[in-house]
Amino acid sequence: MMACTLGITDLDEIVALEARAFPAGAWDRGAVQGSLDDRFGLHLGLRAEDGALVAVALGVVIFEHAELLRILVAPEQRQRGLGRALLDALVQACAALGAERLSLEVRAENGPAQALYTAIGMRQVGRRRDYYVDGEDALLYAIDLLPSPAPEPR
Ligand SMILES: CC(C)(COP(=O)(O)OP(=O)(O)OC[C@H]1O[C@@H](n2cnc3c(N)ncnc32)[C@H](O)[C@@H]1OP(=O)(O)O)[C@@H](O)C(=O)NCCC(=O)NCCS
Numbered sequence: 231m232m233a234c235t236l237g238i239t240d241l242d243e244i245v246a247l248e249a250r251a252f253p254a255g256a257w258d259r260g261a262v263q264g265s266l267d268d269r270f271g272l273h274l275g276l277r278a279e280d281g282a283l284v285a286v287a288l289g290v291v292i293f294e295h296a297e298l299l300r301i302l303v304a305p306e307q308r309q310r311g312l313g314r315a316l317l318d319a320l321v322q323a324c325a326a327l328g329a330e331r332l333s334l335e336v337r338a339e340n341g342p343a344q345a346l347y348t349a350i351g352m353r354q355v356g357r358r359r360d361y362y363v364d365g366e367d368a369l370l371y372a373i374d375l376l377p378s379p380a381p382e383p384r
Contacts, residue, residue, distance in 0.1 A: 231312065233319050236273040236286065238266050243283040244275075251302035262288075265299060272296070272323055276316055285312045287320045289332075296329035296375070301343070313346045321350065325375040332375055338367040347371045
């Protein structure tokens with residue numbers, strides 16, 4: 231697997247992976263494009279050896295605060311550590327950009343995503359009742375980020 235930065239040239243592949251990863255509630259092309267166009271956006275992916283895009287993380291880093299908007303792994307590649315590898319890479323990238331905290335909201339019934347967030351050391355810091363249009367609650371997760379190491383003195 232190869233980690234990569236994603237941009238507007240990857241739009242079609244990301245939209246296709248969204249549709250496969252979320253049978254209900256996938257982001258449409260406009261939503262993905264809006265995220266890719268965000269000047270505070272941080273977009274990382276994992277590609278298989280044949281070049282296929284198998285995982286995507288879309289986030290924003292606004293000065294000290296980073297937020298994960300989406301993370302998705304191709305259905306046939308799940309529970310092999312890819313989500314964790316990608317989220318670890320995102321955490322490192324956020325810290326390197328100077329963010330002090332990464333937060334996100336997740337559907338209360340999305341067990342796999344909550345297992346992933348817990349596995350990398352995030353903790354639940356809140357709940358928003360009836361947050362989603364279908365009435366499901368959102369849980370808020372966060373992790374404090376360590377500053378990236380200072381360069382070695384010469
Ligand atoms: C959530 C998601 C990204 C996890 O990706 P993944 O590659 O399967 O996760 P990993 O294999 O890296 O697993 C990370 C941890 O979560 C746990 N986990 C993942 N899926 C799980 C499941 N279905 N049930 C229980 N635990 C699970 C793993 O055991 C692992 O914990 P560990 O490191 O302590 O063993 C993936 O399920 C997915 O794409 N879901 C659909 C999209 C989605 O809901 N995204 C989140 C909201 S935007």
